[in-house]
Amino acid sequence: MRHPALVPALAALLMVCGCDTAPTSARAEAKPATAEAKAAAAPVATTPAPAPAAAPAAPAPVAAAALQPGLAGEFFSLSEGPEDFPTIADATKPTLVRVDGQLNVDATDDAFPGTQLTDHFYARWTGVLRVPKDGKYTLAIESDDGSRLAVDGHQVIDNNGLHAMEEKTADVDLKAGDHPIKVEFYENDGQLGLKLSWSAEGVEKAIIPASALFHASH
Ligand SMILES: [Ca+2]
Incomplete structure (x- = not known):
């Protein structure tokens, strides 16, 4: 009007x-x-305005809301080439923080994909492994240089040392559901690589898919 x-x-x-x-x-x-x-x-x-009385969406379960896809990765550039897992002081700020959907890096002379880190660095990834059903799982880490894997707070694979791509495995009984995991990796010099995979009865070995890895959001 x-x-x-x-x-x-x-x-x-x-x-x-x-x-x-x-x-x-x-x-x-x-x-x-x-x-x-x-x-x-x-x-x-x-058009009538949306009714304010519309039912609000049901709140998501807290646990589900707190988890986001991928593992939380922290990279630390080191002044010297490590020959063992370095001790990182709590106050040390990572050189790079990011989320990785999966760990699948073939041996390369180049930098760790998506970073400028080629030599002398350490990285760790934390989050949860979502296991689809109860069973015995064979977990595997292949790396150049050293790596190790902890599940539910216990180290299950030690792949330490200066070496070309080398794989270590562990058979672990896992219940269906989420299990906290931690992957650590360091690179001295030369080539680098890191692959995290699994297999189970009736399931062929494969890189652990992004759909099975999550991290807590802040
Ligand atoms: Ca190397």
């Missing part, structure tokens, strides 16, 4: 202010603006 009234008001304003040096363009600007205003107003007039 106020828009039609606005047009004469605007016209009167234009006349009063003496803006008749460009009356055509002034009207040309005014008309589309009015049309737009009507178009914008139309849905409001014909």
Whole structure:
């Protein structure tokens, strides 16, 4: 209702202010603006506003809401080439923090994918391994250089040492559900690589998929 009234008001304003040096363009600007205003107003007039009484979405379970896909990775550049797992002081800030959907890096002379780290670094990934059903799982870490894996707070694979791609495995009985895991890895120099895989009865060995790895969000 106020828009039609606005047009004469605007016209009167234009006349009063003496803006008749460009009356055509002034009207040309005014008309589309009015049309737009009507178009914008139309849905409001014909469509009722969303009912505020709509039922809110059911809250997600806390545990599910706190987990995000992928493992939380922290990379630390080191001043010297490590020959064993380095001790990282709690106060040490990581060189790089990111989420990795899976760990699947073939031996390479280049940097760890997505980083500028080629030599002299340590990295760790924490999160949970989501196990689909009860059973015996063969977990495997292949790495250049050293790596190790902890499940449910216990180290299950030690693949320490300076070596080319080398795989170590462990058979672990796991219940269906989420198990905290921690993967550690360091690279001295030369090539690097890191692959985390699993197999189970009736399930062929494969890189642990991103769909089975999660980390706690903050
Ligand atoms: Ca190496």
